[in-house]
Amino acid sequence: xxxxxxxxxxxxxxxxxxxxxxxxxxxxxxxxxxxxxxxxxxxxxxxxxxxxxxxxxxxxxxxxxxxxxxxxxxxxxxxxxxxxxxxxxxxxxxxxxxxxxxxxxxxxxxxxxxxxxxxxxxxxxxxxxxxxxxxxxxxxxxxxxxxxxxxxxxxxxxxxxxxxxxxxxxxxxxxxxxxxxxxxxxxxxxxxxxxxxxxxxxxxxxxxxxxxxxxxxxxxxxxxxxxxxxxxxxxxxxxxxxxxxxxxxxxxxxxxxxxxxxxxxxxxxxxxxxxxxxxxxxxxxxxxxxxxxxxxxxxxxxxxxxxxxxxxxxxxxxxxxxxxxxxxxxxxxxxxxxxxxxxxxxxxxxx
Numbered sequence: 001x002x003x004x005x006x007x008x009x010x011x012x013x014x015x016x017x018x019x020x021x022x023x024x025x026x027x028x029x030x031x032x033x034x035x036x037x038x039x040x041x042x043x044x045x046x047x048x049x050x051x052x053x054x055x056x057x058x059x060x061x062x063x064x065x066x067x068x069x070x071x072x073x074x075x076x077x078x079x080x081x082x083x084x085x086x087x088x089x090x091x092x093x094x095x096x097x098x099x100x101x102x103x104x105x106x107x108x109x110x111x112x113x114x115x116x117x118x119x120x121x122x123x124x125x126x127x128x129x130x131x132x133x134x135x136x137x138x139x140x141x142x143x144x145x146x147x148x149x150x151x152x153x154x155x156x157x158x159x160x161x162x163x164x165x166x167x168x169x170x171x172x173x174x175x176x177x178x179x180x181x182x183x184x185x186x187x188x189x190x191x192x193x194x195x196x197x198x199x200x201x202x203x204x205x206x207x208x209x210x211x212x213x214x215x216x217x218x219x220x221x222x223x224x225x226x227x228x229x230x231x232x233x234x235x236x237x238x239x240x241x242x243x244x245x246x247x248x249x250x251x252x253x254x255x256x257x258x259x260x261x262x263x264x265x266x267x268x269x270x271x272x273x274x275x276x277x278x279x280x281x282x283x284x285x286x287x288x289x290x291x292x293x294x295x296x297x298x299x300x301x302x303x304x305x306x307x308x309x310x311x312x313x314x315x316x317x318x319x320x321x322x323x324x325x326x327x328x329x330x331x332x333x334x335x336x337x338x339x340x341x342x343x344x345x346x347x348x349x350x351x
Contacts, residue, residue, distance in 0.1 A: 001027075003029065006093050007032070008033075008097045010035045010037040010059070013034075014265065020045070021048060023340045024046070026340045026341060028344060034053075035056075036055070054082075055076075055079065057075060086109075091112045092114075092343070093113070093114045108137070112137060113141070113350075114135065114138040116142065117262060128156075140161055140349075142343075143163070144167040144284050145262055148164070148263075149164050165339055166287070167339075168268065174274070177249050179249075180251055180314065181207050181208045182211055183198070183310060183314075184210075184247070184252070184254065184275065186247070186266045186269065188217055192260045193256075193257055194280065198256050198306075199231060200226070201303050210231045211234070211246060212233050214266075250275045251313075252276055252277065252314065253278075254277070257280055259282040261283050263283060264285055267288075271331055274324055274327045276326060278297075279298070280301070293322060
């Protein structure tokens, strides 16, 4: 089976690589179509082909400059035309970079699948009719959780079009170097990630400290002021070695997100390193934590509950050991090979 995976804006290179490699291991002929990742190296293709058909200028000349946007807008139709010219058995879009443009210009010749990583992306979440029209272009829409399925069904996406394939764990082997009191906030810093809640909760947990590791896409001065000397900042787009170092030093990871996404790659990276997590009950974040006992689930927005859950795990050696065992169980069960099998079954149903 010839499969084209497409991530035009290169939003999730680790996910793209892991899924493409797993599909290739399962016998598929896989091509990953994307653009140049602007913030660092990407994994080398492993059993699949990789082509950068989108944004040849804007992805090379700019990082976060405002000048990138008009160049990207001009380049986008060319990338869509290149994608449409391919003739695989299935095209699987991971992200729709410019929904308003895609609604008019996206035309695919092969059966098409879309993964709704962000159930309704923040910038266009209010444009429900736009997203219904876009999702109508696909034979199937993949979500990572039952809650994701319910959210899109409530939007009006037909139930028979929706498929739940859990987000796998990013397995990593790191040495345990934590001090028993380090809470990790991992990943790109955006407003919906709830960093303020993490800082407030840690302030109420004994001698706990918060380690923030990620690239800020929002102003953080107020967070620095609120955190004081209880927070260590490791900012920027961190290389793999630095992410592994942060995970090795983490006792528990924290994800006090608002309800804007289905699943978190950063959460699955933490569990994959054997680090238990405390999460708000939004999207599908709670699913692996509950299913495997890999930490604690707290009602969304409940900072006191967040603090209590952190205090329990940091203060009770047995509870922490059980949560770590749950994280280990999650990474043994939520594999990329299992995900590839689910995707291939879905693709075959379209033929």
